[in-house]
Amino acid sequence: MYQVTVGQTIVTGLQLVALCSDDNALQCRTLLFLALSQDILYPFGPTHRDLETPKMDDGSSPEISLLIPFVFFTIPYRTIYVNNNGVISFNVQVSQFTPEAFPLSDSRSFIAPLWADVHNGIRGDVYYRETTEPDILDRASQDVRKYFKNMPTFTATWVFISTWHQVTFYGGSQTTPGRHC
Numbered sequence: 001m002y003q004v005t006v007g008q009t010i011v012t013g014l015q016l017v018a019l020c021s022d023d024n025a026l027q028c029r030t031l032l033f034l035a036l037s038q039d040i041l042y043p044f045g046p047t048h049r050d051l052e053t054p055k056m057d058d059g060s061s062p063e064i065s066l067l068i069p070f071v072f073f074t075i076p077y078r079t080i081y082v083n084n085n086g087v088i089s090f091n092v093q094v095s096q097f098t099p100e101a102f103p104l105s106d107s108r109s110f111i112a113p114l115w116a117d118v119h120n121g122i123r124g125d126v127y128y129r130e131t132t133e134p135d136i137l138d139r140a141s142q143d144v145r146k147y148f149k150n151m152p153t154f155t156a157t158w159v160f161i162s163t164w165h166q167v168t169f170y171g172g173s174q175t176t177p178g179r180h181c
């Protein structure tokens with residue numbers, strides 16, 4: 001991914017964690033993590049049975065069927081796509097590499113943790129998995145209670161983890177990211 005500078009700190013990993021609870025009515029939230037090291041991120045990669053998007057410019061995962069519907073702005077979605085250019089989308093893949101302001105003029109609906117011209121065909125990996133592992137659910141529940149003060153009893157029953165790990169940008173190389181934005 002593009003290297004992001006936060007203060008004097010350079011961030012080289014990004015993860016979007018989507019999670020839902022069905023305690024009462026189904027409710028879902030998303031958490032975004034920028035990381036200096038893998039320690040901050042939820043576990044990811046092949047050893048955690050992650051799947052990986054195609055290593056190519058502007059590529060996407062196949063349509064991913066979810067164990068539960070993910071509720072986004074009151075609409076339940078039963079499938080999603082993980083797109084290399086930093087977008088989790090509903091209904092359609094997104095190959096668009098130039099971000100634009102929301103709401104989009106064509107009414108597409110998606111989550112854009114890092115909408116940029118990523119090129120993981122050159123460097124890096126885009127991983128994803130859904131899980132109901134107890135350790136992950138516990139961590140997700142604690143994170144939601146920590147970051148959403150109005151949800152002190154949130155109990156995650158499902159989690160989707162997508163990770164852009166050390167990806168570079170279109171025009172980058174094996175030794176980039178080196179561009180700051």
Ligand SMILES: [Ca+2]
Nearest residue numbers: 057058117118
């Ligand atoms: Ca791209």
